[in-house]
Amino acid sequence: MLKFISLSILLINFKTCYGIINGYVANIHDDPYVGQLVALVPIPLTVGDRYGQVVAFSPKYAVTVCHLVQNSDPSAIGVGFGSPYQYLVKVFTISTIRCHEDFAILTNSVTQYAINDIAILKLTEPLPNCDTIQPIPLCISEPADNTALITLGWGAFVQLDLPVLGTRTLNSLILLSSNMLTFNNSIYQGIINEGHICAFSTSGQTPCGGDSGGPLAGKTLFGLTSFSISCGTTQPTVFTNVCYYEPWINANMIP
Numbered sequence: 362m363l364k365f366i367s368l369s370i371l372l373i374n375f376k377t378c379y380g381i382i383n384g385y386v387a388n389i390h391d392d393p394y395v396g397q398l399v400a401l402v403p404i405p406l407t408v409g410d411r412y413g414q415v416v417a418f419s420p421k422y423a424v425t426v427c428h429l430v431q432n433s434d435p436s437a438i439g440v441g442f443g444s445p446y447q448y449l450v451k452v453f454t455i456s457t458i459r460c461h462e463d464f465a466i467l468t469n470s471v472t473q474y475a476i477n478d479i480a481i482l483k484l485t486e487p488l489p490n491c492d493t494i495q496p497i498p499l500c501i502s503e504p505a506d507n508t509a510l511i512t513l514g515w516g517a518f519v520q521l522d523l524p525v526l527g528t529r530t531l532n533s534l535i536l537l538s539s540n541m542l543t544f545n546n547s548i549y550q551g552i553i554n555e556g557h558i559c560a561f562s563t564s565g566q567t568p569c570g571g572d573s574g575g576p577l578a579g580k581t582l583f584g585l586t587s588f589s590i591s592c593g594t595t596q597p598t599v600f601t602n603v604c605y606y607e608p609w610i611n612a613n614m615i616p
């Protein structure tokens with residue numbers, strides 16, 4: 362499981378970073394689908410440590426990025442929902458973790474990056490139906506370029522982000538979805554594929570260390586925070602493209 366720590370550097374091994382510090386404290390009533398991964402046993406985190414985001418898309422299922430949960434024992438992980446304050450979330454147990462079978466961490470000259478970075482978590486019991494905990498529908502069609510979308514996370518305001526015992530507050534940020542080809546050919550040098558969706562802000566607000574697995578959402582869920590080459594810049598963050606993986610998600614919801 363030390364592997365998880367090294368994989369979680371996807372969003373942490375860079376320099377200056379403002380992360381969602383420039384965002385706003387989220388109102389969980391507006392975004393009741395966001396939850397967090399919670400360590401239930403030492404894995405090797407401390408019990409209670411929070412180390413990534415999950416998104417509920419039905420009462421019994423959540424999605425996250427595979428790089429956070431690959432090879433994890435489902436009994437070692439909980440998902441917390443219902444509050445922007447980490448110490449106030451209600452933690453639910455999960456029974457299965459299914460990572461995409463073609464998930465991989467790769468490296469090119471620019472960055473370490475992930476492909477097929479998606480995993481489904483099945484909850485042991487359905488989530489309660491209340492105003493602070495509500496699933497979000499999976500996307501139906503991809504957003505047009507420059508659509509304003511929200512992203513959320515409990516991540517750090519610095520690049521190096523170690524998991525913490527939940528003292529953080531959920532922050533949100535509005536990003537613009539972007540033309541994958543533009544960034545594919547420039548900043549990301551050909552690593553962007555149909556399974557990725559990019560989003561950026563012209564004022565240099567970005568997700569940062571510890572924000573992995575967070576949503577990119579409008580009325581539906583479009584993306585999951587996966588990797589970036591920098592924090593706190595106008596360069597885009599790369600999200601797992603939920604539209605692209607919707608057939609995989611539907612086929613892998615274990616009854």
Ligand SMILES: *[C@@H]1O[C@H](CO)[C@@H](O)[C@H](O)[C@H]1NC(C)=O
Pocket residue numbers: 541542545546550551552553554555
């Ligand atoms: C990104 O560029 C690579 C290399 O040119 C290409 O193979 C790939 O299809 C491009 N991605 C997209 C989404 O067009």
